[in-house]
Amino acid sequence: MRWALLLVLGGGVLAAVSGLPARRAVAQGAGCLPAASHRYVILLHGFNSSSLVDDTTGAPTPANHRVRDDFRFLREALVQGLAPAPEVIYFSYGAARQLARGAPPAAAWAGDTYRDESEPRYAARDTTDLPLAAHAAALGWLVRELLRCDSTAVVHLVGFSLGGVVAVRWVADEPEGPDSPLRAVRRVVLLDSPLGGINGPLLRQAVQLVPAAAVLLGDGTMIRDLASSSELLAATREAAQRVDLTAIESSGDFVVNGAALLGGAWLGRGLAAGGEALGAELELRRLDIALPRATGGSLYERVLALHALPLHEPAVREALLEALHHDGPRWQARRGAQPPPTPISPARAE
Helix, strand or coil, rough: CCHHHCCCCCCHHHHHHEEEECCCCCEEEEEECCCCCEEEEEEEEEEECCCCCCCCCCCEECCCHHHHHHHHHHHHHHHHHHCCCCCCECCCCCHHHHHHHHHHHHEEEHHCCCCCCEEECCHHHHCCCHHHEEEEEEHHHHHHHHHHHHCCEEEEEECCCHHHHHHHHHHCCCCCCCCHHHHHHHHEEEEECCCCCCCCHHHHHHHCHHHHHHHCCCHHHHHHHHCCCHHHHHHHHHHHHHCCCCEECCCCCCCCEECCCHHHEEEEHHHHHHHCCCCCCEEEEEECCCCCCCCCCCHHHHHHHHHHHHHHHHHHHHHHHHHHHCCCCCHHHHHHHCCCCCCCCCCCCC
């Protein structure tokens, strides 16, 4: 991740068949078959990530596997640590742009399918130049499409940095009801997501010190959304009322720890550093990880390197698996819900 100060990674969706009441099967189209386990994890990467696209030229390239490679450690932990093993799906920030164009969202993945662990296809500007609401709608499309293919799917969303913010925004915005796709979401896990806000003035100062960073911030659309801490916290409170929500934050990550950087100003705040009362519904775990002291490079490069380290940290992996292994009160209540819902309608973006 390059401008990790901004966050996001993406989250993942895990499904566990042991939860939802049985639903009537939906006719499957070509390439639309349920996973044998009916369990899915949707992994959402973060700000300024990209995949299968050259960020310099904007042209497709088979050499950019950043999303797949960044999630490799967590993906292996999920597949090996959960039984039965889930199917992993990588969220694509290109789906929002496809929806805005009126084009098929599936084109935002290699092979025009999000299944079979296909890599997403998107440029860094897709994470910077489109609003948070657009990506939340794209996630809604993805979950609805998955439920159209597998009406008994159980899903976990795992979002890193910006990915966690996207997951929270979708959960908060999605209409509730007996047939809402939210009833398939077993847990949402946020990894170092700056839901306490990003410091816009500090970022502008960073661009003055490191002009090359300006291109990484795009046109500022997403930065403005991430700077609105009151809206982010309101969405977090709403999401925690709807699904079981776990936030895992690293004490050494400047994107969430609220520690002073340039001129004593903080870069980003997670839920712990924000100090807001979020209620007992949200499970917050702060990990005191002894991150290695970065050597060489600019402050900007060191901060980004530290932001990415938790993706490969065993303590984060263990905390993630622990969160996914136990059912929270929201899921337990839905699991005991009475009548099964009608089949999910064809996928649509809200």
